[in-house]
Amino acid sequence: MTRLPNRRLLALALTAAMAPALPALAQSADPFAPAEAPTANSPLASAGAFTVSDIRVDGLQRISAGTVFTYLPIERGDTVDSTKAATAIRALYKTGFFDDVQLDRQGNILVVTVQERPAINKLTVTGNKDIKTEDLMKGLKENGMAEGDTFNRLVLDKMSQELTRQYQNRGKYNVEINPSVSRLDRNRVDVTITVKEGKAARIQHINLVGNEKFADKDILDSWESGEHNWLSWYRRDDQYSREKLSGDLEKLNNYYLDRGYIDFNIDSTQVSISPDRRDMFLTAGVSEGDQYKVSSVQLTGDTVLPKEELQTMVLVHEGQIFSRRLLELTSDSIVATLGNVGYAFAQVNPVPDVDREAKTVGISLQVVPGPRVNVRSVVFKGNTRTSDEVLRREMRQFEGSWYSQAAIDRSKIRLQGLGYFETVDIESKPVEGTNDKVDVVVNVKETSSGSFVFGVGYSQLSGLSTQIQLSQENFLGTGNRVSVQAQRSSYQSRYDFSFLNPYFLDNGMTLGYNVWWRSLDYSDFGTAQYNSDSGAGQVVLGFPISETDTVSGLFGIDTNKINITNSTPAPIVDYLNALDAETFHAWRGELGWSRNSLDNLLTPSRGMQQRIWLETTLPGSTVEYYKLQYNISKFWPLSRHLVLNTRAELGYGDSYGDATTRNLCFTAGSLQDTDNDGKGDTFVPGPDPSEPCLTSSPDFDKTVTADGLPFFENFYAGGVRSVRGFRDNTLGPRESPRGNSNYLQPVGGAVKTTGALEMYFPTLLDTPAARASAFVDFGNVFKDVDSWDAGELRASTGLALMWRSPMGPISISYAFPLRKEDNDEIERLQFTFGGTF
Structure with a gap:
């Protein structure tokens, strides 16, 4: 697919096209008529010479007399003859400000009479899609066609021709560029450029003549240009472009040279177009020669x-x-x-x-080898908010050391990874007077690294949510990160404060703090019905061990209060009864290792990201348990059109303390008529006791045990972030409240296995802000290791769209379950979106 030119290239192309038109040669009385060459038709052209005692300018409206005097090569006291008068007229025409210039004399006073060209009141471009309006307007402005500039018809005509050429280079031979000019009062005009792009001509046939050693199919396989086919709607390989053809002919030459045919030659190329300018036919004649x-x-x-x-x-x-x-x-x-x-x-x-x-x-x-080069200094430009120290600590090319291209390339990647800069460019400038020293100049363009956000979002899982966040990724230019956030949705309220210093020590040690509190209603979360109120204070540490590897640690204190209802599943009630507790306190620690070699954090196309971490409560906590998790994601660039992502998430948790067991007495319950049919159909148990059973003949008793991973730390699967096509968090074990075996609720499990194969189509949407993909998801959660069964894994396939829209991130997927059970909750269309205002 032909790429649009960037602004700089478009401006250069238009400037080159305008170069012959820069000397303004028009002197027609009609400002909209084509320009004509000036002639010395002034009354002074045939008059005798005289000495100028004064100069008067007539006919000015917008332009000041001082501007005329600046360009007029005549001053008081000069002697003017016909030759000098003609030179003066040409000088004033050359400014481009005037449509007509005449010189006259009244006595010894030189009278300059001008007719100003109109000013552009409004400039409008319509109908353009292939070339962005902002790029087009920038090119127009750099060539003197902007609102407030002086109108020049010759420039407008030349630019129309250049735009036509630009579109034809993209295969759009039916393009029509129609400029129009509307006269207004006070010597102003409105300029409208109407573009009718039409459709790009399609390549119907590519013919290679003279190739005997290799088949057309093998040679053309790597070409960007291709004959019209059923995938052309996506690849756009059937759209003719002169630049694409030039690149393909170079590939043709390389194809033979890479196979030993050093005498290979392209004898001729021919491009023909059908009478309706819709179909293209390409022919290349070659001489293969011998293999060496x-x-x-x-x-x-x-x-x-x-x-x-x-x-x-x-x-x-x-x-x-x-x-x-x-x-x-x-x-x-x-x-x-x-x-x-x-x-x-x-x-x-x-x-x-x-x-x-x-x-x-x-x-x-x-x-x-040339001379060995030493770096004299590293200079930063464009960082108006960020201190030099923040940039310098990311540099891997040091002052006073030998030049290293690998170190410079790595420095650029690290600076881009900060997220503080829109662009990062590094250039090496030789030091004047030496051939063995250079200065490394880092040019950055800063972007907003802080925000005050009021957000509104919606997802099928949480419904409507609101969010207020004050964050600064580059606090006061120090590189420290500070964030305060409040969020509410149908199932949770959450309040957070976090601080992170990525360079607490010069060796790159990271130090941070997190404080948060949340109230969560799991019944609206798609899982078992109970509520929890929890909070935590944490300290985070990070230690880089290589350019891509980091070891991290966390220590914190947290509390979690569980509130059950009559609909809470029986195993959860039993777990709480066994511990005789509803509030859990924990001293928590975490140790992890991560590696990130992605080429782009937002839209990666190659590289790998993986992390493994162990989370555990320390002795003295209400419950002693641990969770071990591993995530991996690898991107494989298969071609310009396809990027494959393979990813997996594994999780396992268990307790490491002794199991807790209690014997409980229960008051007998009764069957109640809940559907008013005259029959008892729902068993409602009596209240659970607060003390162990002390009598020898209770209505009935039960032994309950608290062991394994606590239910509130279970893993979940299903939904937009794991196995699409299944309702969020609904896969895995299900339990029912006591006395109602027909009401099953997801409770999660201690073992998680999920993964995906996802094929991204980078060129389909032609924007880095959006990605389309086709995927196959699989996975499930299990009660424990003994329950793990590959036959129980669920699977789905479908299409997805991810878009970083101006209103916030949007994710939409439509999936078809490939492996499912009758009691699974299917949800084919799933989406989330959020926004900031």
């Missing part, structure tokens, strides 16, 4: 490093079929290696020795 093999490979020149070390990077060997690609990879590898030890200007020049009779090529790789 490598006769010898030599590494020569000043290798700097041990020759044996560089020799391991040579991918071309004697007896192989010649391949330019392997030769380029060899050169790039050696250059990169030398560049990482200070030789910033190293070159590797392959010198071939072709023997056309033997059909062999001898290769000499000449290494030219």
Whole structure:
């Protein structure tokens, strides 16, 4: 698919097109008529010379007389003749401000009479889709076509021609650019450029002539251009573009050179179009020549490093079929290696020795390291809010050390990962007067790193939610993160405060604090019916152990009060009775390791992210238990059109203390008529006792045990964040309240296994803010390890759309369950969205 030009490229293209039109040569009385060359038709053209005693300017409306005097090459006291008068007229025309200029004299007074060109009151562009309006308006402005500028018809015509060419380069040969000018009072005009883009011409056939060694299909497989097919609606490979064809012809040349055909040549290319300008036909004539093999490979020149070390990077060997690609990879590898030890200007020049009779090529790789370069200083520009220290601590290229391209590349990735900057560009500037020193200049464009948010969102799980958040990712330019948040929805109220210093110590140690409180109604959460009020205070530590690896720790104190109802499942009631507790206090610790090598945090296309962490309550807590979790996500770029993501989440939890057992007495319950049919149909138990059974003949007794992972720490699965197509948190074990076995509620489990295969289509929506995908999800939760059964895993497939809209993130999916059971709760269409105002 043809990419739109960025603003700078579009502006340069329009500027180049306008260059011949910069000298304004029009002197027509009609400001909307095509320009004509000026002539010396002034009354002074045939008059005799005189000395100017004064200068008067007539006809000015918007332009000041001072502006005219600035450009007029005549001053009081000068002698003016016909030649100098003509020069003055041309100088004033060249300003582009006037449609007509005349010079006259009244005595010895020089009279300059001008007719100003109109000013542009309003500039409007309509109908454009392929070229964004903001890019187009920027290009117009840089060429003197903006509101408030002086109108120049010649510039408008030239720009219309340039826009036509730009669209034709994208295969839109039916494009129509219609500029119109409306005259207003006070010498003003409204300019409207109407664009009718039409549809891009489709490539109906590509014909290769002269290829005998390889089939058309094999050669054309890597081309961006392709014949119209059933996938063209997505790939857009059937849209003709001159730039795409040029790149494809280069690929054709490389295809043969990579297979040893060094005499290959493209003899001719022809592009034809149907009379209706809708269909394109491409033809390329080639001469294949003979295949050559490598006769010898030599590494020569000043290798700097041990020759044996560089020799391991040579991918071309004697007896192989010649391949330019392997030769380029060899050169790039050696250059990169030398560049990482200070030789910033190293070159590797392959010198071939072709023997056309033997059909062999001898290769000499000449290494030219150039001077070893030292970095004199690292300079930061554009960081008006962020202190230099915050940027400098992310740099891996240091002042006073040898230049390293790898260190510079890594520095750029780390600076982009901060999230404080819209763009990061790093350039190396040679120090004047030396050939072995450079300054590294880091140019950043800051973006907003703080926000005050009032948010409204909706999801099928939580319903309507409101949120107020005050956050600053770069507090006072120090790089510290501060956040205060309050959130309410149908199932929870939550209040948080967090602070994080990512460089508490110079070695990169992270220190942070979290304080939060929440009230959660699990009956609206899609799970077992009970309520909880909980709060915590935590300290967070992080230790980087490499560029991609981090070890983290957490220590905190928390409390959790459980409130049950008559509908709470019996196992939860039994667990609480066994402990004779409703409030749980815990000293909590967490230890984890994470690795992140993604190329982009928001829309990754390659790399991997994984994390493993152990969370446990410490001895002395109300309940002693632990949870071990592992998440992994890997992105595989299959092609320009496809990115595969494979991910999995595993979780396991259990108690490590002794089980607690109690014997309980129960007052006999009774059957009640809840549906008014005259029959007792629902068993309602009597109240549970607060003390163990002391009598020998209670109505009935029961032994209850608290063991394993507490129910309020169970894992859940199902929904938009795990197995789509199933209602949130509904997969896994289910339990019922005592006396009502027909009312089953999800209670989660101590073992979690979920995963997904998801194929993203990066070019489908043509915007980095949105991604479409097709997925297969699978997973479930189980009561314990002994209950784990691969046959119980659920699976679904479907389509998804993720969009970072101006109103907030939106996620929509539509899934079809592939493996399900009769009691599973299916929900094919699932979505969430949030917004800020």
